[in-house]
Amino acid sequence: MTTKRKPAIFGLILATLVVAGGLAFEGCGGGGDPGANEVFMQAIAFNPMEITIQAGESVTWTNQDIVPHTATSGNPGDEDLGAAIFRSALLSQGGTFTHPFNDPGEFVYFCEVHPGMMRDAKVIVEGGN
Numbered sequence: 001m002t003t004k005r006k007p008a009i010f011g012l013i014l015a016t017l018v019v020a021g022g023l024a025f026e027g028c029g030g031g032g033d034p035g036a037n038e039v040f041m042q043a044i045a046f047n048p049m050e051i052t053i054q055a056g057e058s059v060t061w062t063n064q065d066i067v068p069h070t071a072t073s074g075n076p077g078d079e080d081l082g083a084a085i086f087r088s089a090l091l092s093q094g095g096t097f098t099h100p101f102n103d104p105g106e107f108v109y110f111c112e113v114h115p116g117m118m119r120d121a122k123v124i125v126e127g128g129n
């Protein structure tokens with residue numbers, strides 16, 4: 001690829017941080033704890049940071065914050081996010097994203113809106129038999 005894409009949502013980072021500082025750390029009372037095969041985007045973090053599933057299962061991310069998040073495989077700065085193994089849309093509060101994992105392995109991911117704070121999260125997929 002010769003064109004470096006800078007997703008427009010990176011422009012939201014500063015504004016998001018300002019809003020997040022005041023509001024996001026206290027949720028709206030929903031939530032509780034994430035269930036099996038579930039990750040919450042919560043208080044500008046992934047909860048849990050590391051999740052283990054079996055091959056053939058899916059992970060569902062749910063945004064519990066008022067600020068938008070993504071779940072994007074790879075690391076911040078990866079040049080071609082379009083080649084990411086998974087890449088959610090920009091999830092607003094209550095938004096969910098589900099991705100099936102058919103092959104064993106470890107899949108690191110991050111949030112494109114908060115690459116400094118929400119990164120190095122991991123889905124560990126254990127092989128069946």
Ligand SMILES: [Cu+2]
Nearest residue numbers: 069111113114
């Ligand atoms: Cu985020």
